[in-house]
Amino acid sequence: MNENGDRMSIIVQTIASILFPLALIFSFYVIMHGHLTPGGGFQGGAIGASAVALLIVAFGAKYVEGKMEEENLSIFESLGGLVFVIVSILGFFLAATFLTNFLVGEPLFGIIPAWGEAPLNSGGVLPILNLAVGMKVIGGLASVVLILAIASKEGEK
Amino acid sequence: MKKATAIAFIIFSLFLFFSAYEMRSFGNPPSEMDDRIIGKYNSTANKWEYGAVNETGANNAVTSVVFDYRGYDTLGEATVLFTAIAGVMMLFRREKK
Amino acid sequence: MMGLFEIAIILLSASMIASAIIAIWFKDLLASIIALAVMSLLLSLYFYILQAPDVAIAEAGVxxxxxxxxxxxxxxxxERMEEGEK
Structure with missing residues (x-):
């Protein structure tokens, strides 16, 4: 450890601060295109949590905890689960059963794509569920890594 | 050791370039397995004959299986994740200042 | 007659088994964690070859x-070292 305490060198910090927004954008791309390309909520969430892990490695757990508190991450995760359950129950009330895809066939969200086309507003409720699961996985895995890093830092002293 | 690292890096990069070249174009189903799940398609008439795309509107058949046909599994997986993270938070909870 | 597919699968399987054995064999736990990460990366390549890109992304990320x-x-x-090794 150098005089900065938990931080790594300035090269690693610069590269991490360049790579972090790119990784978050890629994670959001994988989540939002889950119904068109390979990937989905869990995969994109794992990529976003890896971006947060990179930030923890470069800047130290204390700094990241000051920027994004673990309570906010926990609230983010619970919000994702709530959206999932609410959309599922809406399927019960607006259509046949629990988890029915009630938006498919609608003009705004439920376009059925032709061969070789990939419109973003297709798939009915699948993008919403992808977004919910992605929020859940990003919040959950990032908060686990953050909590473990802080706990191991406190255990060192 | 450095030579081995360089060789492994070069092989991995070559694999990534090769797989990016082999990737299907945007808008087609992501893999050959998706064609089997979706079923037969009629590319000359630009219309799916039957299968997951007509029912769910999603181009990716794996997502339509995971989130639509087998949505209960995804709900259970989300519950498992939530429980695991609640366990970790309970183990490493800190005192409020 | 082996094609490129079979050669790639045999090479990947051999490397995966080798890195798993290395992960058990090392006394330095940091090195064996790196060997486990290498095994996970090779497993994600294996999944990509077997036409499952979703699982490959999940395996590479997690x-x-x-x-x-x-x-x-x-x-x-x-502790960094295994027990008995100082």
Whole structure:
């Protein structure tokens, strides 16, 4: 450890601060295109949590905890689960059963794509569920890594 | 050791370039397995004959299986994740200042 | 007659088994965690070859990055060497 305490060198910090927004954008791309390309909520969430892990490695757990508190991450995760359950129950009330895809066939969200086309507003409720699961996985895995890093830092002293 | 690292890096990069070249174009189903799940398609008439795309509107058949046909599994997986993270938070909870 | 597919599968399987054995054999736990990450990366390539890109992305994200991060954080607050080796 150098005089900065938990931080790594300035090269690693610069590269991490360049790579972090790119990784978050890629994670959001994988989540939002889950119904068109390979990937989905869990995969994109794992990529976003890896971006947060990179930030923890470069800047130290204390700094990241000051920027994004673990309570906010926990609230983010619970919000994702709530959206999932609410959309599922809406399927019960607006259509046949629990988890029915009630938006498919609608003009705004439920376009059925032709061969070789990939419109973003297709798939009915699948993008919403992808977004919910992605929020859940990003919040959950990032908060686990953050909590473990802080706990191991406190255990060192 | 450095030579081995360089060789492994070069092989991995070559694999990534090769797989990016082999990737299907945007808008087609992501893999050959998706064609089997979706079923037969009629590319000359630009219309799916039957299968997951007509029912769910999603181009990716794996997502339509995971989130639509087998949505209960995804709900259970989300519950498992939530429980695991609640366990970790309970183990490493800190005192409020 | 073996095609490119079979050669790639045999090479990947051999490398995966080798890195798993290395992960058990090392006494330095940091090195064996790196060997586990290498095995996860090769497993994700295997999944990509077997036409499952979804599982490949999940394996590369969770197995090669997050598991490695959590295990390294864990050995930072415990001992680095295995028991009996000083």
């Amino acid at each position: 197995g090669a990055c997050l598991t490695t991060a959590i295990l390294i954080i864990t050995i930072r607050s415990t």
